[in-house]
Structures are given as structure tokens and as C-alpha cells.
Amino acid sequence: MRRLLSTALEVHPQVALRPEPFGALAYHYDNRRLVFLRSRDMLNVVESLSTYSTLEDALVASDIEPQRWQSFESAIDSLISSEIVRVR
Amino acid sequence: MSASPLVEQLKSGLDAPICLTWELTYACNLECIHCLSSSGRRDPRELSTEQAKAVLDELAALQVFYINIGGGEPMVRRDFFDIIEYSVSKGIGVKFSTNGAYIDTEKAKRLTDMDYLDIQISLDGADAATNDVVRGAGSYDTARRAMDNLASAGFGPFKISVVVTRQNVSQLDAFKALADSYGAQLRITRLRPAGRGADTWHQLHPTNAQQRDIYNWLSAHGENVLTGDSFFHLNALGPALPGLNMCGAGRVVCLIDPIGDVYACPFVIHDEFKAGNVLDAGGFTRVWRESDLFIDLREPQSAGACASCGAYDECQGGCMAAKFFTGLPLDGPDPECVGGDADALLASVPVSLVPRPSQDHSKPARVPSIVAGH
Ligand code: SF4
Numbered sequence: 217m218r219r220l221l222s223t224a225l226e227v228h229p230q231v232a233l234r235p236e237p238f239g240a241l242a243y244h245y246d247n248r249r250l251v252f253l254r255s256r257d258m259l260n261v262v263e264s265l266s267t268y269s270t271l272e273d274a275l276v277a278s279d280i281e282p283q284r285w286q287s288f289e290s291a292i293d294s295l296i297s298s299e300i301v302r303v304r
Numbered sequence: 305m306s307a308s309p310l311v312e313q314l315k316s317g318l319d320a321p322i323c324l325t326w327e328l329t330y331a332c333n334l335e336c337i338h339c340l341s342s343s344g345r346r347d348p349r350e351l352s353t354e355q356a357k358a359v360l361d362e363l364a365a366l367q368v369f370y371i372n373i374g375g376g377e378p379m380v381r382r383d384f385f386d387i388i389e390y391s392v393s394k395g396i397g398v399k400f401s402t403n404g405a406y407i408d409t410e411k412a413k414r415l416t417d418m419d420y421l422d423i424q425i426s427l428d429g430a431d432a433a434t435n436d437v438v439r440g441a442g443s444y445d446t447a448r449r450a451m452d453n454l455a456s457a458g459f460g461p462f463k464i465s466v467v468v469t470r471q472n473v474s475q476l477d478a479f480k481a482l483a484d485s486y487g488a489q490l491r492i493t494r495l496r497p498a499g500r501g502a503d504t505w506h507q508l509h510p511t512n513a514q515q516r517d518i519y520n521w522l523s524a525h526g527e528n529v530l531t532g533d534s535f536f537h538l539n540a541l542g543p544a545l546p547g548l549n550m551c552g553a554g555r556v557v558c559l560i561d562p563i564g565d566v567y568a569c570p571f572v573i574h575d576e577f578k579a580g581n582v583l584d585a586g587g588f589t590r591v592w593r594e595s596d597l598f599i600d601l602r603e604p605q606s607a608g609a610c611a612s613c614g615a616y617d618e619c620q621g622g623c624m625a626a627k628f629f630t631g632l633p634l635d636g637p638d639p640e641c642v643g644g645d646a647d648a649l650l651a652s653v654p655v656s657l658v659p660r661p662s663q664d665h666s667k668p669a670r671v672p673s674i675v676a677g678h
């Protein structure tokens with residue numbers, strides 16, 4: 217897995233996020249991929265990525281406890297693979 | 305493997321559908337013998353352009369990412385381009401299904417110029433003989449001409465959409481080769497006994513041995529072939545096929561029909577599965593979120609006679625529409641249960657008790673030969 221905590225990230229400009237009771241749906245208009253964000257915390261982090269200079273700052277800002285950072289990091293990694301999130 | 309927590313959550317419903325089908329018209333130039341919506345003639349109550357745009361405004365507010373447009377033949381509508389261009393301008397992508405009859409060189413160009421547009425051309429045989437028995441004389445050539453026109457216009461990867469039948473199972477490789485030759489994507493879906501398909505299902509649906517062939521073929525081709533997640537009843541045969549593998553009716557899926565009636569899914573056009581109309585107070589949003597039917601469908605469903613089956617987690621008892629229109633109980637095995645658990649029941653359902661579709665827009669007088677022969 218890529219180490220991403222100190223990386224600057226953003227949501228891909230062709231992606232729309234739709235909050236849902238379980239978290240959110242992310243849809244990429246170009247590659248037509250539909251991806252599930254499996255918690256509201258995840259949605260908050262993803263939505264705020266471009267506001268902060270690193271993933272770590274975004275996690276702190278969303279009050280995610282450090283024990284959960286690794287699972288967020290790997291979830292974000294798979295969002296990068298599906299082009300929902302990208303490196304800025 | 306039991307259903308994932310995500311699937312459990314999806315079953316209790318979403319704020320808006322993921323997969324919304326909108327049939328723009330019941331009018332059609334063809335009379336396919338398995339038409340899921342019994343299409344043919346236009347319904348005089350069809351939504352107007354203005355009403356259709358108001359629905360799109362609502363879907364945009366709900367953040368519906370894309371809609372599946374079908375019919376009938378949607379391109380029959382004079383305002384077809386007006387509607388799809390409006391949809392895309394609102395941020396709602398369009399995937400539409402067509403028999404291709406109206407995709408001439410000029411329309412192919414116009415479609416190519418649009419963004420966020422996917423096209424599915426229906427084809428039910430890899431050769432004219434197989435296809436035309438189901439879709440009507442000349443329909444194979446019509447579909448191929450549309451594909452040629454899209455290819456010359458540089459549309460890119462359109463989709464070839466095949467309903468798998470007893471007669472075309474052996475052509476899966478040929479369909480794939482055809483799609484590859486166009487740089488297109490193959491989509492195969494399950495035949496359901498809906499619409500006129502309820503009358504022809506017994507002649508057209510794959511045999512149990514063929515179902516295993518479909519499963520093996522899909523397992524070998526993985527994500528390269530689209531299925532609309534429609535074959536999850538085959539998961540009882542082995543490792544699950546890709547996809548969500550659940551019946552999404554009223555949970556993640558729904559249908560808006562040409563007159564604005566909202567049904568739980570495109571394959572259950574029957575009063576029992578009608579949740580409301582987009583023109584009712586509160587519009588589509590209220591139907592989706594508050595209708596008694598949809599709220600019921602989001603409750604945990606009983607496994608009934610399937611409860612003792614070891615494959616229930618993977619197969620989920622199959623397709624509600626398939627059970628309903630073959631007269632089987634909804635909490636029991638799918639008529640195509642790969643374990644054969646529905647066979648005896650199916651044979652014992654009196655024809656008079658099998659529900660009929662509530663809407664029939666078939667053109668009068670044509671008795672499909674395959675039905676007349678039985
Ligand atoms: S009823 Fe059948 S076709 Fe409709 S959503 Fe459920 S499984 Fe799919």
C-alpha cells in the first residue's frame with residue numbers, strides 16, 4: 217500500500233459525492249465507476265481533502281483517532297485506484 | 305460467505321435510487337416477443353416534454369448520477385434529443401437502450417458529440433436467423449447498421465445488449481467476438497417472464513444445463529462482460545459472480561414508466577408493484593422515500609421455502625419478478641432455481657392463477673408465431 221499521510225490529495229473533478237445513510241456514493245462521470253464510501257467519517261475526510269495540505273491534516277480535522285488512520289489510508293488508496301481521489 | 309454489511313444496508317434503502325430506469329414511451333417500431341414492457345402503441349397519457357423535464361429537475365436535486373432510458377423505442381419520441389440533452393445539462397448521465405432503427409449517420413454523429421452518454425443496442429441473436437425470431441424480420445440488419453453508423457461516427461465503446469435465451473446461449477462467444485470487432489462492450493442479461501416475456505418465457509428461458517454454461521462463461525469472462533448484476537441466482541453454482549448480488553427492487557432500483565407510474569423495478573409492471581406516480585403531490589421523491597410499497601420492500605424479506613437451502617446467502621432466492629409472473633410465492637425459490645427446487649411447484653401452478661401484466665401496449669392482431677405454436 218502507498219503511504220499517503222503526508223500526501224496532498226483531492227477529489228477528482230469529474231466525481232460527484234452523494235451522502236447516504238451508510239456513508240456516501242461516489243460516481244465518476246468519465247469512467248462511470250460507482251464507489252461506496254462506507255461511513256460518514258469517510259465522507260467527511262474525502263470532502264475535506266482539498267482544504268488541507270495533507271491527508272493527515274484532513275484526518276485530524278475530521279476528528280479521526282490515530283488508531284483508525286491506517287484503515288482510512290488504505291481506503292483512500294483504493295479510491296485513488298478507482299480515480300475517485302487523486303494526488304494534487 | 306454471507307451478505308456483506310454494505311449489502312445489508314443497501315437493502316434498507318437509499319435516499320435516492322442508484323439504478324433508475326425511465327421508459328420514455330410504450331411506442332415501438334418492433335414487436336419483440338419477450339418485450340418486458342409489452343410495448344407497441346404509444347399511451348396517450350405519456351408524459352409531455354415539460355413534465356419529463358420537471359422529473360429531471362427533481363432527479364438532479366436528488367443527485368441521481370445517471371438514468372437508464374428505455375421504452376418502447378425511446379428514439380421514437382420527437383423530443384428524444386431535447387430530453388437527453390436536458391438531462392446531461394443537469395448533470396444526469398444517460399444510458400439508453402435502443403433497437404437502433406433511428407440511428408442513421410446524422411443521428412450517430414449527434415450522439416457522438418454528446419458527453420456522458422452510453423448507448424446499448426439490443427441484439428438477441430448473433431445471426432439474423434436467431435435474432436429475428438425474437439425481435440422481428442429485418443431487426444438484425446437494422447441493429448448492425450446502427451452499430452456500423454456509431455462506429456463510423458467514432459462514438460467509441462457502445463454496448464451490445466443481449467437477453468440470454470435457450471436459442472442463443474451457444475452464441476455467447478460469437479456475441480463477444482462481434483462486440484470486440486466493434487471495440488464495443490458486451491452486456492448480457494437474464495430473460496425474465498415480464499410483459500410479453502411472460503407468455504414466451506417457457507419457450508425461451510435457458511434450460512438448467514444451459515444455466516451452468518452461462519455461469520461458467522461469466523466466471524471465465526469476469527468483469528469484461530456487463531450483466532446488470534442480473535444473474536445472481538446462478539451464484540448457487542459456485543463462487544459469486546461480480547456485482548452486488550441482491551434484488552434491488554425498490555431499494556436501489558426502480559422504474560418510471562412512460563405515463564409517470566413508478567414501479568419497484570422494470571420487470572414488475574403490475575399494480576401490485578406500483579408505488580405511485582411522479583405527478584402525485586410530492587413527486588418522485590415522495591414515492592421513493594415514503595410509498596408503502598417501497599418501505600415494505602426495504603424490510604427484511606422472509607426466505608420462506610429457501611431458508612433450508614445452503615445456497616441462500618449467495619442466491620437470495622433469486623428474482624422477485626421471475627417468481628411473480630410465473631405464479632410462484634415470492635418467499636421461495638426462483639423459477640430457474642439451479643437446484644431444481646422450483647420445478648415441481650412450477651409444474652403445479654394453474655395457468656389461471658398466474659398474474660398478468662397490468663399494462664399491455666402491444667399492437668393488436670399480431671400473434672407471435674412462437675406462442676401460436678404451443
Ligand atoms: S425483481 Fe428481479 S429484475 Fe427486478 S430488481 Fe429484483 S432481481 Fe432484479
Ligand code: SF4
Binds near residue numbers: 615616
Ligand atoms: S432453493 Fe432458493 S436459495 Fe436455494 S438455490 Fe434455489 S432459489 Fe436459490
